[in-house]
Amino acid sequence: DAMVIQNPRYQVTQFGKPVTLSCSQTLNHNVMYWYQQKSSQAPKLLFHYYDKDFNNEADTPDNFQSRRPNTSFCFLDIRSPGLGDAAMYLCATSRSRWGGQDEQFFGPGTRLTVL
């Protein structure tokens, strides 16, 4: 089945220690997104890629970076995780970006714990 895969499912890191989360997709979708979801809160968009065109949300901290080396893979780098960065990180894809009318398909998420 075509799907969105995230690894690892659970990640524990230490305060200030860089961490990378990965996402891959077999849907061949052009757009990939990263969302942050804290406990009992709505998912919040961090950034998205349309092909290799990177789009950063205005309030996404500089501590968060992303890479998309090819259509299938996307990475989220947190350069110096703080306690406030503990959250579920969700990767999503959609076929196109036009008008935002295509549904987004989400991966299972990576739960990040910062000690």
Next chain:
Amino acid sequence: EDQVTQSPEALRLQEGESSSLNCSYTVSGLRGLFWYRQDPGKGPEFLFTLYSAGEEKEKERLKATLTKKESFLHITAPKPEDSATYLCAVPGGGADGLTFGKGTHLIIQP
């Protein structure tokens, strides 16, 4: 600024007890409204997209409706497996991201 508000925050029903969840939105030019289901520790699962006022979509025990200011997710004769958090979202937050509501946490008791 686009806003999405869901109510109630939590809802506990008996199996078979029908009810509705509400999603009110404030956007400049609606380009669609999405409903997702999220189980604990998992990513959101797509349910419906609604594009224009008056539109309705159904899937098993769920029916989503849309007006110019709000959307409802009607749950008919729910079962315990319908227990989940239901999220609604609209395109916003930049060119193509989704702006989500906080969700309604639904519990169906046997």
